[in-house]
Amino acid sequence: MTEIEKTLENKSVRPTAMRILIYKYMAEKDIAVALTDIENAFAKADRTTLYRTLKTFEEKGIVHQIDDGTGISKYALCEPGCNCELDQDLHLHFHCGNCDETVCLTEHKIPHINLPEGYIAEDANLVIKGICEKCSGQ
Amino acid sequence: MTEIEKTLENKSVRPTAMRILIYKYMAEKDIAVALTDIENAFAKADRTTLYRTLKTFEEKGIVHQIDDGTGISKYALCEPGCNCELDQDLHLHFHCGNCDETVCLTEHKIPHINLPEGYIAEDANLVIKGICEKCSGQ
DNA sequence: ACAATAAATGCACTTCCGTTGCACTAAGAA
DNA sequence: TTCTTAGTGCAACGGAAGTGCATTTATTGT
Numbered sequence: 001m002t003e004i005e006k007t008l009e010n011k012s013v014r015p016t017a018m019r020i021l022i023y024k025y026m027a028e029k030d031i032a033v034a035l036t037d038i039e040n041a042f043a044k045a046d047r048t049t050l051y052r053t054l055k056t057f058e059e060k061g062i063v064h065q066i067d068d069g070t071g072i073s074k075y076a077l078c079e080p081g082c083n084c085e086l087d088q089d090l091h092l093h094f095h096c097g098n099c100d101e102t103v104c105l106t107e108h109k110i111p112h113i114n115l116p117e118g119y120i121a122e123d124a125n126l127v128i129k130g131i132c133e134k135c136s137g138q
Numbered sequence: 139m140t141e142i143e144k145t146l147e148n149k150s151v152r153p154t155a156m157r158i159l160i161y162k163y164m165a166e167k168d169i170a171v172a173l174t175d176i177e178n179a180f181a182k183a184d185r186t187t188l189y190r191t192l193k194t195f196e197e198k199g200i201v202h203q204i205d206d207g208t209g210i211s212k213y214a215l216c217e218p219g220c221n222c223e224l225d226q227d228l229h230l231h232f233h234c235g236n237c238d239e240t241v242c243l244t245e246h247k248i249p250h251i252n253l254p255e256g257y258i259a260e261d262a263n264l265v266i267k268g269i270c271e272k273c274s275g276q
Numbered sequence: 277a278c279a280a281t282a283a284a285t286g287c288a289c290t291t292c293c294g295t296t297g298c299a300c301t302a303a304g305a306a
Numbered sequence: 307t308t309c310t311t312a313g314t315g316c317a318a319c320g321g322a323a324g325t326g327c328a329t330t331t332a333t334t335g336t
Contacts, residue, residue: 014283014284014332014333016283016284016285016331016332018284018285019284034322035322035323036321036322045285045286046285046286046287047286048285048286048287048324048325049284049285049286051323051324052284052285053284056284067205067207067209069205069263071205071209071293071294071321071322072321072322073322073323092251094253094257097260105253105254107254108251108252108253108254110264111249111251113230113246113249113264113266114246115232115243115246115266115268116243116245116271117271118270118271118272118274118275119232119266119268119269119270119271119274120268120269120274121266121267121268122235122267122268122269123266123267123268124264124265124266124267125207125263125264125265125267126248126251126262126263126264126265127262127263127264128251128253128257128259128261128262129259129260129261129262129263130253130257130258130259130260130261131257131258131260132256132257133254133255133256133257134256136256136257136258137256152303152304152312152313154302154303154312154313154314156313156314157313172293173293173294174292174293183314183315184314184315184316185315186295186296186314186315186316186317187313187314187315189294189295190313190314191313194313209292209293209322209323210292210293211293211294
């Protein structure tokens with residue numbers, strides 16, 4: 001039994017062939033992936049399957065969904081200590097306007113914001129847009 | 139000539155009847171509005187016209203577009219000193235999960251974030267999700 | 277091993293929002 | 307008035323998310 005299979009089982013997700021492949025695909029990339037990306041990578045599989053796999057992964061805390069402002073939902077694997085389902089790991093995301101890639105900056109947490117009277121914060125999303133490391137180095 | 143007409147002309151937007159109505163509608167609301175909201179408010183007008191009006195307003199710095207994470211673009215009038223087109227007025231937005239309304243918190247600016255080496259920030263978007271003033275008071 | 281049951285996958289279709297092309301109309305300039 | 311430009315309306319497209327249902331694959335109990 002591989003590491004990936006163990007990881008999936010730990011999160012009570014049955015490690016089917018498709019799921020292992022998708023997990024592997026995401027693990028190899030260091031950037032957030034969209035459903036379309038996975039679709040292109042696995043042309044043989046049906047979009048619904050990939051869609052529902054991501055949803056399952058999300059529910060079980062294997063990946064977290066990222067809204068980077070492009071209008072396209074992206075997903076990234078949760079880090080070992082990622083508590084995104086508890087809204088306790090509010091790391092920020094960086095979207096590069098050049099290569100259109102989105103990365104998690106897991107080391108950078110969203111600073112605490114003082115809200116006006118009456119407002120109750122439950123979640124936060126911070127996306128920085130600009131030029132990423134790879135593109136600025138060109 | 140009304141205040142609104144003056145405002146529009148100052149931003150070099152011809153104050154047509156439709157545009158004045160839309161501006162008035164947005165001014166009366168203290169929350170960000172979606173195209174659909176305007177559509178419902180002006181059932182007689184065509185969606186394209188409303189859409190293009192918002193786009194014109196946005197280009198000319200009359201409104202700014204807001205991505206509140208719902209997947210639906212919203213728009214709010216720019217405040218007198220709002221320099222959103224210059225990315226110098228990075229105020230944050232609050233989205234209420236109860237009433238689904240989004241407000242600009244113009245007094246609250248996005249704090250400066252130190253990015254890793256190589257990353258160049260050009261813009262930022264911070265959305266706090268939770269319960270708004272109106273809904274928490276219930 | 278077998279049937280019974282549940283989960284996963286694939287196909288077709290729908291909905292929603294944003295967007296564009298083109299024709300028509302109204303408004304400002306010569 | 308005529309010319310020109312800007313604004314409006316109609317129709318249609320396209321991408322992405324999401325749903326219902328049939329089929330296949332895997333797991334459980336006997």
